[in-house]
Amino acid sequence: MMNGIPETGFVRLSQVLNVIPIGKTCWWEGVKSGRFPKPIKLTERCTAWRAEDIHELIKALSEQSATRH
Numbered sequence: 001m002m003n004g005i006p007e008t009g010f011v012r013l014s015q016v017l018n019v020i021p022i023g024k025t026c027w028w029e030g031v032k033s034g035r036f037p038k039p040i041k042l043t044e045r046c047t048a049w050r051a052e053d054i055h056e057l058i059k060a061l062s063e064q065s066a067t068r069h
Contacts, residue, residue, distance in 0.1 A: 008042065010048035014036060019058065 003019045005011055017027065030036035037053035 005054050005058075006051050007055075009051050011051050011054055012046075012048055013039075016054055020061070024063070032048060036039065 005015060005019055013024065013027065020027070022030075023033065027036060031038060037049055037057060039049050042048050045065045
């Protein structure tokens with residue numbers, strides 16, 4: 001389990017925001033703009049993200065910050 005995110009499966013927004021330290025509003029704006037992965041509706045009231053998509057995002061964000069320094 002890397003960064004508290006399982007290798008496969010689904011993660012809820014609270015788990016994502018524990019690893020990617022931004023606010024909910026900023027996260028949803030990123031989803032809307034396509035910067036962050038789209039969620040999957042598991043049930044009417046349960047939204048989650050594919051763990052694999054979050055790992056890809058973490059990798060991309062870390063590569064971006066590495067090139068800035």
